[in-house]
Amino acid sequence: MVKNMKSIGAAVRDPGSTRRNKTGSWRTFKPVADKEKCIGCGICYLYCPDGCITLEYDPDYDYCKGCGICAEECPVKAITMERE
Amino acid sequence: MKGVDEKEYLAPGHRACAGCGATIAARLALKALGENTIAVSATGCLEVITTPYPETAWEIPWIHVAFENASAVASGVEGALKAQGKEDTNIVVFGGDGGTTDIGMQSLSGAMERGQNIIYICYDNEAYMNTGIQRSSSTPYGASTTTSPAGKESFGEDKFKKNMAAIMVAHGVPYVATACISHPQDLMAKVKKAAETPGPAYIHVLQPCATGWGYSPDKTVKLGKLAVDTHMWLLYEAVNGQIEVTVKPSQKLPVEEYLKAQKRFRHLDEEHIEIIQKFVDGQSKQFGLTE
Numbered sequence: 001m002v003k004n005m006k007s008i009g010a011a012v013r014d015p016g017s018t019r020r021n022k023t024g025s026w027r028t029f030k031p032v033a034d035k036e037k038c039i040g041c042g043i044c045y046l047y048c049p050d051g052c053i054t055l056e057y058d059p060d061y062d063y064c065k066g067c068g069i070c071a072e073e074c075p076v077k078a079i080t081m082e083r084e
Numbered sequence: 085m086k087g088v089d090e091k092e093y094l095a096p097g098h099r100a101c102a103g104c105g106a107t108i109a110a111r112l113a114l115k116a117l118g119e120n121t122i123a124v125s126a127t128g129c130l131e132v133i134t135t136p137y138p139e140t141a142w143e144i145p146w147i148h149v150a151f152e153n154a155s156a157v158a159s160g161v162e163g164a165l166k167a168q169g170k171e172d173t174n175i176v177v178f179g180g181d182g183g184t185t186d187i188g189m190q191s192l193s194g195a196m197e198r199g200q201n202i203i204y205i206c207y208d209n210e211a212y213m214n215t216g217i218q219r220s221s222s223t224p225y226g227a228s229t230t231t232s233p234a235g236k237e238s239f240g241e242d243k244f245k246k247n248m249a250a251i252m253v254a255h256g257v258p259y260v261a262t263a264c265i266s267h268p269q270d271l272m273a274k275v276k277k278a279a280e281t282p283g284p285a286y287i288h289v290l291q292p293c294a295t296g297w298g299y300s301p302d303k304t305v306k307l308g309k310l311a312v313d314t315h316m317w318l319l320y321e322a323v324n325g326q327i328e329v330t331v332k333p334s335q336k337l338p339v340e341e342y343l344k345a346q347k348r349f350r351h352l353d354e355e356h357i358e359i360i361q362k363f364v365d366g367q368s369k370q371f372g373l374t375e
Contacts, residue, residue, distance in 0.1 A: 010137055018097035018134070018141040026102065043087040045316045047305050049107040050096045055085070064098035066304030067103035081302075 019063075021048065027066035029067040031059050037078035041059065045068035088142035088272070089115040091143075098141040100133040103301025104237075105291030105308070107133070108265040109207045110178060116205075116275035119144065121174040123160055126154035128295045129214040130207060145206035151187035154179050155195035158202045163308020174203060174279050178215075181208040181222035194257040203278045203285045209293035212234060217296045221246040222307050225363065226356050227348045229296075234351040234374045252286040253322045259285040261330075265292070266308025270319060270330055277321070310342040315368040329371055334375065339364050361370060 039056055045053045047069050052060040059070070071079040093114035100107045106129050114121065123146045125131040131148050134141040149157045158177045165173050165309065179188050192204060211229045212218040219229040224245045228234035232241040252260045259281040263271040272348040278285030292307035294300065299307060311317040312333055319331040339361045343349040352360075368374045 006092055010138045012135065012138055014138075015140060015143045016092075016095035018099075018136070018138040019095050020139060021097040021099075021136075022179050023097055025098075030321055042088070045085060046088070046112065047108060047265075048110070049100060049104045049304070050098070051092045051094060051100075051111050052096045055090060060096070063100035067304070068300075072302040 022062050023065050026061045027061075027064060028084055029066045030061065030064065030084055031066070031068065031070050031079045032082050033057060033059065034078045034080070036078050039076055041075060042077065043073050047073055071073065074081075089118055091115075091119065092144045093119070093121075094134065095141045095143060095149070097139070098134045099136055100129075101295050101301065103294045103304045104129075105135070105209065105265050105293055105304050106180070106207045108268075108304070109205070109289045109333075112268050112271050113176065113178075113205055113275045113287075113352045114144070116272040117279055118350070120172065121176060122146070122165075124149065124158045124161065124175070125153050126150045126176045126177070126188050128178075128183045128186055129179035129209070130178050132147070132214055135166070137338040138208075151183045154183065154188055154311075155191040155200075155202070155204060159195045159198065159200045162202055171201075174200070175351045176203045176205060177194055178205050178207060180212075181206060181210060182212045182220045185222045185248050186209075186220050186298070193255065196252060196257050196286065199283045203275070203287070205275070206286070206288045207291050208288060209291055209296055210245070210347050211296050213293050213296040220250065222325065225360055226343075226352050228351060229348070237262050239350070239352065239356055245259060248289050249286070249322070252288075253325055253327075256325070257284050257286050258282075258324050259321070261287045262290070262319055263287055264290045264312055264317055264319060266305045266312060267319060267331055274321060275328075286334045300349075303345070307342070307345060310337070310345060313337045314339045314342040315364050315373060316342050318371055318373070320368065320371065323356050329373060330374060336368065
């Protein structure tokens with residue numbers, strides 16, 4: 001039955017395919033992390049709207065749009081925003 | 085991170101504005117729900133930014149439907165899964181405030197009244213942001229939007245925000261909660277509770293919007309914290325109608341601190357700020373946060 005089913009609407013069969021679109025090109029300021037100061041609290045990871053802070057707390061510049069939430073929210077000011 | 089699902093269910097590369105609060109809400113909710121989840125999106129920001137055809141940011145099965153029928157489609161998904169004996173799958177609906185409090189209200193009311201086993205998450209940015217910041221019934225008093233513009237003849241939106249959580253409690257929904265993206269652990273705990281609740285669940289998430297509210301994108305979380313700390317937005321859950329506040333701010337800030345941080349409220353004079361303060365004071369009293 002499923003074999004004969006006609007597709008209606010627009011089906012996208014490629015989960016997570018927005019990864020093709022590198023939104024890092026939007027950025028004018030980039031977050032730079034000072035690993036000496038980092039206490040590993042994970043706040044930047046949780047708040048990132050683009051889910052592009054790794055579990056080692058490094059920003060992924062391929063996708064980071066430079067919103068600056070991580071730098072603003074870091075409780076020990078370990079992240080600074082630097083002009084690209 | 086301890087206790088947090090490390091998998092990403094919302095891939096990067098999506099087209100949300102820098103500092104978007106809706107994607108924070110969706111990303112955290114999906115981490116709480118996990119892989120065994122099917123999502124339904126009403127039309128709105130989240131749908132548009134995550135699925136620019138032929139791409140999708142979703143890593144789980146996802147279906148987009150109109151503003152009006154997201155809850156009806158989720159009810160259908162529930163029935164189809166039931167017929168297949170897959171009753172342990174989470175079914176979650178994401179609707180914006182327009183898609184929830186205005187246009188999708190009827191099908192949402194129907195799904196809740198029928199007791200469908202679905203989780204409805206409203207990501208509330210307090211106006212129709214995707215189409216150009218038109219007011220919705222979730223727009224707060226005094227806010228300037230393109231259809232409630234502040235000017236010589238008007239001070240902005242002249243009605244108070246619709247109390248959607250109370251409407252859901254009135255439906256007899258067993259689990260209703262409010263949340264805010266500035267409090268991620270509280271938000272994720274509530275989404276988990278909603279998933280564990282047999283029958284329907286409703287979570288209303290406030291998420292600041294840099295574009296529509298008028299503030300710098302790095303302040304999205306700060307604005308959420310201010311909303312909670314001024315009591316403009318109260319964080320609570322209602323289990324079988326029993327209301328319990330989950331986050332009690334250590335000190336109550338004046339609403340002006342929240343209002344003056346946003347362009348949409350900057351025209352407000354003392355008289356209107358006082359009206360908002362009075363409204364908020366009544367609310368905090370009602371919820372037992374102040375004497």
